[in-house]
Amino acid sequence: MRKAADRVRSSLLPIAQCAIGAGVAWFIAHDVIGHEHPFFAPMAAMISIGVSFGARLRRAVELIVGVAVGIGIGDLFVTQVGTGGWQIVLLVLIAMSAAVFLDGGPVITMQAASSAVLVATLYPPGNGGAALRMIDALVGGLVGIVVVAAIPLHPVRRAREQAAGILGVMGAALTECADGLLEQDSTKIKTALEAARGTQGSIDALRNTLEGSREIIRMSPLYWNSRSRLQRLRDASDPLDNAVRNSRVLLRRALTSVRDDEVLNPGLIVEVEKLGQAVDVVRRMMLADPDEKPDPAEATRVLRSVGKAATKDLVEGAGLSAHVVFAQTRSIVVDLMQVCGMRRLSAMALLPPTVPHPYVTPID
Secondary structure (H helix, E strand, O other), X not given: OHHXXXXXXXXXXXXXXXXXXXXXXXXXXXXHHOOOOOOHHHHHHHHHXXXXXXXXXXXXXXXXXXXXXXXXXXXHHHHHHOOOHHHHHHHHHHHHHHHHHHOXXXXXXXXXXXXXXXXXXXXXXXXXXXXXXXXXXXXXXXXHHHXXXXXXXXXXXXXXXXXXXHHHHHHHHHHHHHXXXXXXXXXXXXXXXXXXXXXXXXXXXXXXXXXXXXXXXXXOHHHHHHHHHHHHHHHHHHHXXXXXXXXXXXXXXXXXXXXXXXXXXXXXXXXXXXXXXXXXXXXXXXXXXXXXXXXXXXXXXXXXXXXXXXXXXXXXXXXXXXXXXXXXXXHHHHHHHHHOOOOHHHHHHOOOOOOOOOOOOOOO
């Protein structure tokens, strides 16, 4: 129930946008333009807004184009061959093929097909329904764009919270991994690995949010001053993704080391634990406002202290698993420094020199 409530709470504003857009689109099409049954105007507004966060402008354009394609093909097709089961089969094939040829987006494809079918079944040619439907689609799509611009979601806050959530899972997984290595408990490390693997959907959602945020900033003057903060988040998304992927590699190899009874240097285990704590500092930095602590400089200092302690003596005479955990620890430090705004080469230069294991790929 808590997760369900969180989902509703995070989607309240998009839901409100859809509700307002649907009502305004109906009012314009019905009371202003004078359409008797403008059912597609509110539908078009809701589709163009949607409850997902991203690509709304593209959805609105695809919606309008898809409706136009479907109506045009449906009107022409039904006029020539009439309606029926086999006619609808051909009609859908032609309408969807034309939409894919024009763009290939999911909205334009499905709207072209559904519009063509509606023309063939509800709006027979000659009664003006096709033209009214095209106008309704235009009204709904434009209303959706205006609602998103006038009542926008905060373009940065949502992305920051999503990135912090990913870092929270990653930090907890690394801390749990250190405990598992210390206790030689494979169950703990396996649980941490499963949690880290489950972040891929969150990373994909973050990328979608960042794309939608850029669109909102482009449309809404209210948030034009957030462009620089959004760009920093966009720059941090790839290093964050890399950090999570490297964490998964570290966790897999840590699990292998426990299962193979390979005992790691206690100092290396401490490094993994400190790295988990440093990830939490980066998480709190992600949530902090510009004038709050920890800031990127503080987070970078914490990461640098972890990197400086990752010296080659931690893996002298050790096996492959230890070298992989060691190399991934250093890689994650570099990735997170980039999340904090540092350039990759500068971050790598802060690490102490090391002699890589012949079977371990060094940081590239």
